[in-house]
Amino acid sequence: xxxxxxxxxxxxxxxxxxxxxxxxxxxxxxxxxxxxxxxxxxxxxxxxxxxxxxxxxxxxxxxxxxxxxxxxxxxxxxxxxxxxxxxxxxxxxxxxxxxxxxxxxxxxxxxxxxxxxxxxxxxxxxxxxxxxxxxxxxxxxxxxxxxxxxxxxxxxxxxxxxxxxxxxxxxxxxxxxxxxxxxxxxxxxxxxxxxxxxxxxxxxxxxxxxxxxxxxxxxxxxxxxxxxxxxxxxxxxxxxxxxxxxxxxxxxxxxxxxxxxxxxxxxxxxxxxxxxxxxxxxxxxxxxxxxxxxxxxxxxxxxxxxxxxxxxxxxxxxxxxxxxxxxxxxxxxxxxxxxxxxxxxxxxxxxxxxxxxxxxxxxxxxxxxxxxxxxxxxxxxxxxxxxxxxx
Numbered sequence: 536x537x538x539x540x541x542x543x544x545x546x547x548x549x550x551x552x553x554x555x556x557x558x559x560x561x562x563x564x565x566x567x568x569x570x571x572x573x574x575x576x577x578x579x580x581x582x583x584x585x586x587x588x589x590x591x592x593x594x595x596x597x598x599x600x601x602x603x604x605x606x607x608x609x610x611x612x613x614x615x616x617x618x619x620x621x622x623x624x625x626x627x628x629x630x631x632x633x634x635x636x637x638x639x640x641x642x643x644x645x646x647x648x649x650x651x652x653x654x655x656x657x658x659x660x661x662x663x664x665x666x667x668x669x670x671x672x673x674x675x676x677x678x679x680x681x682x683x684x685x686x687x688x689x690x691x692x693x694x695x696x697x698x699x700x701x702x703x704x705x706x707x708x709x710x711x712x713x714x715x716x717x718x719x720x721x722x723x724x725x726x727x728x729x730x731x732x733x734x735x736x737x738x739x740x741x742x743x744x745x746x747x748x749x750x751x752x753x754x755x756x757x758x759x760x761x762x763x764x765x766x767x768x769x770x771x772x773x774x775x776x777x778x779x780x781x782x783x784x785x786x787x788x789x790x791x792x793x794x795x796x797x798x799x800x801x802x803x804x805x806x807x808x809x810x811x812x813x814x815x816x817x818x819x820x821x822x823x824x825x826x827x828x829x830x831x832x833x834x835x836x837x838x839x840x841x842x843x844x845x846x847x848x849x850x851x852x853x854x855x856x857x858x859x860x861x862x863x864x865x866x867x868x869x870x871x872x873x874x875x876x877x878x879x880x881x882x883x884x885x886x887x888x889x890x891x892x893x894x895x896x897x898x899x900x901x902x903x904x905x906x907x908x909x910x911x912x913x914x915x916x917x918x919x920x921x922x923x924x925x926x
Contacts, residue, residue: 537715537781544675544707547714548614548640549574551679553584554722555686558609558729561589561600565619566652567704568642572614594619598626598637605635606743608734610686613637616704617644617651620658624665630697631666632759633744636689636731637697638682643804644704645891653892654704656804656855659832660865666759668698668766669832671803675712678702680783683717683726687773690729694766701832703805705892717781725780767834787836788843792818793825798849799881800904803829803866806855806895813900824904829866837873844874850881851907853922855889862918882911888922895922 542550548571552560560579562572578584587604591597594615601611615623620641630637643659645651659669668688672678678700685698702708735741747755771787778784791811793799802810807828814826827843827850829836844850854864861868867885874880884907889895895903903922910920 536721537717539713539715541711542675542714543570543709543711544678544702544714545570545642545709546574547675547679547712547716548682549578550716551682552612553578554717554719555683555726556610557584557586557612559587559589559601559604559611561591561597561604561611561613563591563594563597563615563619565594565616567644567654567708568614568616568619568640570708571640571642594623595626598623598630601637601639602626602630602633602635605630605637605731606633606735608729608731610690610729611637612639614640614642616642617646617658620662621646624662627662627665627667627697629744631763632755634695634762635697636695636729638685638689638700639697640678640682640700640702642704642708643701651891652704654706655890655892657857657890659699659701660856660858662699663833663865666696666763667833668696668763668770669701670698671701671830671832672707673805673807673828675707675710675714676783677785678707679714679716680777680781681785683722684773684777684785686729687726688766688770690731691769691773692730692732694762694769695732696763696766701804706805721780725777764834767831767836770831785830786839787831788839789828789830790843791826791828793827793843793847795823796825796847797823798904798908799825799827799844799847799851800900800907801827801829801850801852801866801870803832804855806853806889809895809897810853810900813897813904816897817901817904822904835869835873840870840873841877844881845879847881849884849908849911851884851886851904853889853895853903854885854887857887857890864919867919884910885919886922887919893923899923
């Protein structure tokens, strides 16, 4: 059973971390994620969550504290956004390389300069090669469900990798939504007690991750790559088991009215819900269009993408981040690589939009699709189109 409550999504995240019985929260405030750790501080202070709450001096320290806690066998959680994610950037590699199952919500925020507190995916894309599992969400229910799944995935002893759960700053984080909060007994039955297999023991001190000479470094990195790719099997399994228990199913790539579509639009994050409305409108007007929603960013779901676009003639990819000096947005580049060797593949059109928190409306999505069809038919002088640039 679950209780439906109207709740700010950031507060619901704190409640989900409480239900997951996190042992350590290391926190530093940064907009737009501050409400998450503020609520967790209240839960700990009020005795509603039996956890160690560590208010640190920076995001770098927040992730470092999580590493220490996780290495000792604790269930560790933190949250950050934008510049905060960048400040902890070097520590992200250590978490994944040392197989420490930290869970972190990233409330996506545009990177400076100019300074912006609003959301896009530039921060998420900046850490795509840090070795973390990365999951994108569309709404508050998605977020709390995937936090629960993230702990289960990260702590699975066939995985032992950190997980980022991404949500769009303000578009999701500060919205009050109806949220189904599961009963603690259901959470406990789904999420077993964390049993980290190699916890640090003060009685038996060891050095970990301190130095890797050239004769072993390559092999270590390859083992890490193999582990990350193999985690996809566990991710899919956990999502299936979550769906069987809570009746909400998640997939690496989710399709909407796409089975017979000649033209597909691909999105990720909260804008996918607006895109769904645009697809409905265009379908009602006779256009044969559909939507793909990319949920799993790392490890990248190559097979699911190939299967999803197999019958389409045009694929329009919307990125919410620039890859400066590159040919396309970062997601579109990955899509093109996935389909490069396919004998039959759609014409791929790259758009970048929604930067710095700028909205993309239903009408805007229709314009993107129509412009994408035009480019697919006639070509374009640009490698990608920036949507919404004001002349």
